[in-house]
Amino acid sequence: MTLFYSKALEDKVLGPFFVHELGDDMKSEEWVDHIDLLADFWLTELNGDDSYYGNFIGAHIKVSHITEESFVVWLKLFSQAVNEVYTQDIAKQFKERGILLAEEFQQVLKIKGNEWIQIKRKTYSS
Numbered sequence: 466m467t468l469f470y471s472k473a474l475e476d477k478v479l480g481p482f483f484v485h486e487l488g489d490d491m492k493s494e495e496w497v498d499h500i501d502l503l504a505d506f507w508l509t510e511l512n513g514d515d516s517y518y519g520n521f522i523g524a525h526i527k528v529s530h531i532t533e534e535s536f537v538v539w540l541k542l543f544s545q546a547v548n549e550v551y552t553q554d555i556a557k558q559f560k561e562r563g564i565l566l567a568e569e570f571q572q573v574l575k576i577k578g579n580e581w582i583q584i585k586r587k588t589y590s591s
């Protein structure tokens with residue numbers, strides 16, 4: 466999780482969203498809380514834990530200007546991070562679930578595009 470966010474924070478497309486909501490210091494309380502929350506989110510998604518009760522789509526409503534490009538970069542950095550940290554099998558589970566969640570999210574935002582289809586194909590085959 467920390468690796469993904471350090472990549473996201475440095476990225477010119479994703480960085481500004483996070484700096485705007487949480488600041489640029491990953492050691493701050495806001496960031497530590499955010500990373501803890503995301504750890505709970507993923508444990509709930511992949512392990513069936515029940516530690517996350519938030520509304521992940523609702524939480525992004527105030528994050529304006531999310532576009533197809535945001536999702537393309539999100540998936541690129543997310544898969545790089547999980548590939549670096551986890552075994553192939555576990556990384557695959559994160560990527561598959563991440564793709565489903567990102568698509569659910571894009572449907573709500575009515576975002577649809579070819580770039581997403583391409584990065585999704587590439588991620589499935591990597």
Ligand code: HEM
Binds near residue numbers: 482499528535562
């Ligand atoms: C596409 C680009 C994305 C951007 C720019 C983005 C940005 C953000 C930001 C700035 C927050 C913090 C909101 C706050 O606490 O003030 C957040 C929260 C969160 N994001 Fe994203 N996000 C993206 C995609 C995703 C995807 C695809 C997922 C799931 C796979 C996800 C899962 C979450 C979760 C679980 C939270 C915490 C929600 C809560 O407060 O309960 N995000 N996101």
